[in-house]
Amino acid sequence: MSGNAAALTMSQAVSLRRAPAEAEPHATWRDRLAQLDLVPDLGDNIGSAEWWRGLATLTLLCGTAIATFPGIQPLQTAGTPALDAADFNEARAQMIVPLALGGDTGRHMAATDAVRPLTQTPERPQIELTATLGSGDSFARLLERSGVGGSEAQALASQVAGAVPLADIAPGTRIDLILGRRAARTMPRPVEALAMRARFDLRIEMERIDGRLVMRRIPIAVDATPLRIRGRVGDSLYRSARAAGAPPEAIQAYLRVIGKQISVGSDIRSADEYDIIVDHRRAETGESETGKLLYAGLIRGGKPKLSMLEWTVDGRSQWYEASGVGEQRGGMARPTNGRVTSTFGMRRHPILGYRRMHSGMDFGGGYGAPIYAVTDGIVTVAGRTGGFGNYVKLNHGNGLGTGYGHMSRIAVRPGQHVNRGQVIGYIGSTGLSTGPHLHYELYRNGHAVNPASVTFVTRALLEGKALADFRARIRTLTAVAPGAALTPIAAKQAEGPKLGSLADVASKRAGDGI
Known part of the structure; x- marks a missing residue:
């Protein structure tokens, strides 16, 4: 029984498998399409059927992209028009300017005749205020910002400039103003009085007398003891x-x-x-x-x-x-920043091919590197000189001189005085040279010596009257x-106007009924 059951089970299992003829008709094509590689690596199996199919696919895709490309058309835009005066003032009114530069932006609308004033609050007869001159500010603009009319501000600036240059008025200077009654609300207030410390040793006060501003210069005693x-x-x-x-x-x-x-x-x-x-x-x-x-x-x-x-x-x-x-x-100041490539002494000439005296030192460096004067001197030669190419020679006095050869460009002229460290030319390869470098020589009484054997010392010395004046100043x-x-100032001005204030001017004018 058990054996027959086992055989039955196996036969049943075999009968459950489908025959190939009974499979789905599209399953084979789906499997083939799934295994089809439309984008094969064109660097592999070159010349095979799979490679040719990939090349055809690539060509088809590129052709489709080119055929459907819409093209590029530049956008036509007009340039930004320049602002006229009205537009510029409109834009400037919306700016934000620091108070140190005046801070005079924004809209400033004055009252017109259409404004009906309140009878219970009459206009103030005068206004006292203090303005501060900012860095980069001008005296006339400061007055205009304080409410003074443009023409009167320019006239006041010209009047003050007659006493002290406006450029000498330091930023941060405080200017006290008294503005009087105006004839109409649409007109600016006139200046009745002005006071300022124009300079450390000068104070300026202005007061309107008989319809015109009168200026007083008040010198301030200054003790200059060190x-x-x-x-x-x-x-x-x-x-x-x-x-x-x-x-x-x-x-x-x-x-x-x-x-x-x-x-x-x-x-x-x-x-x-x-x-x-x-x-x-x-x-x-x-x-x-x-x-x-x-x-x-x-x-x-x-x-x-x-x-x-x-x-x-x-x-x-x-x-x-x-x-x-x-x-x-x-x-010895180095004539250039490059390293020493050849020293003073006998050597085989790189171009002539035989041994000869090398009467200087060679410094390597890139083409165009600066060349400096080793100490103060006078230019005696500046130009083309034989195998040195572009050459400069300096006379330093006391029989000493220096020479600089193979320059690409010379930066000085004969007769010019040069200082220690000043650029006199640039490294090059002119003359008998195999590459860009500086040939530097030192002369003593006209003969070339080893540059490393001499130390330059520059010393400033006062003599004669200059030395006497110098020592007198020290004493x-x-x-x-x-x-x-x-200590308190011992001597002050015995006579002359005393320092006043705008409060004194205001009280005086109030007492006069103004």
Whole structure:
């Protein structure tokens, strides 16, 4: 029984399988389409039927894309028209301008005759206000912004310019104004009085008398005694000088000056004393202003160790010691930033092919790299010179001279004075040269010497009357007692108008019934 059951089960299982003739008719085509690769790799099986079918598909797709391409047509747009005066004013009214530049944008609509004033609130007879001159602002625009008419603002600016140049009026200057009664609401108010500190030593006041503005110039006494600050270095020179009242800018300038003579970190002792003198002005009205550093000194053991004063010679300012010796610069400045490719001495010439004396040093560098003067001098040669190509020769005095060859371009002319580090030309490959480089020579009494054997020292020295004036200036400055500039002004103007205020002018006019 079990065996027959097993056989029956197997036969039943076999009879359940479909015969191939009974399969679905479209199943074979679906399988073939599923296995069909329409985009084969054209880099593989080149020349096969599959490859040709892929190429045909690609060609068909490209042709379809080209045939259906709509094309590109540029959009025609007109240029932005320029704004006329009316449109510009309309646009400017909607801008936002900082108060430092005047802040006079926006719409400013004045009352017209169509406006019916309230009888219970009559117009004020005068207006007192204060305006501040901003950076980049003009005096006339400030007045117009305050309500003054354009023609009167220009007239006032011209009148003030007769007393002090308008460019000398510092930004931040406050101008007190009194505007009087206007004839009609559509008209601007006239200026009845004006007062301002036009300069540190000058105050201007204007008042309308008999229908016209009369200006008074009020000089302000100014004490120009330099401010001298002297004290012990202690733990920190900077903190000690700040505690003594020295401005930070003056201390920084002092450290820069003495730092060129001694080491600020190691040569200054805590027992030393600093001596700083700066330009200082103090007006009789109480204002003061501090200028640049005038004198830098260092005292050790009660005796001056260092005394430095700025002095101008031939339009060039620099700091000199009390002995009259100015800045010293030593060492050979490199004529270019490239590395040394050939030194002074015998060598095989790269073009001529035999050994000969190389009378200078070669510096490599890119074409067009700058060439500098190694020290101050006068240009004696600047032009084409034999195997040197474009060549420049400088005379430095005392029998010393330098030469610079193979330049691509020369930047100086004969007879010109050049300073240390000034560009005199650019690296090239003119003359007998195998590539862009600088041939640098040093001459002593007309003979070429090894450039590495000479050290240039540039020293500024005062002599004669310049030295006498220099020392007299030092004596004058060091005669000022420390803190003398902060004491009350001993001498003031004995006569002359006193400083007034607009309140006095306003009360006077109110008392006159105006």
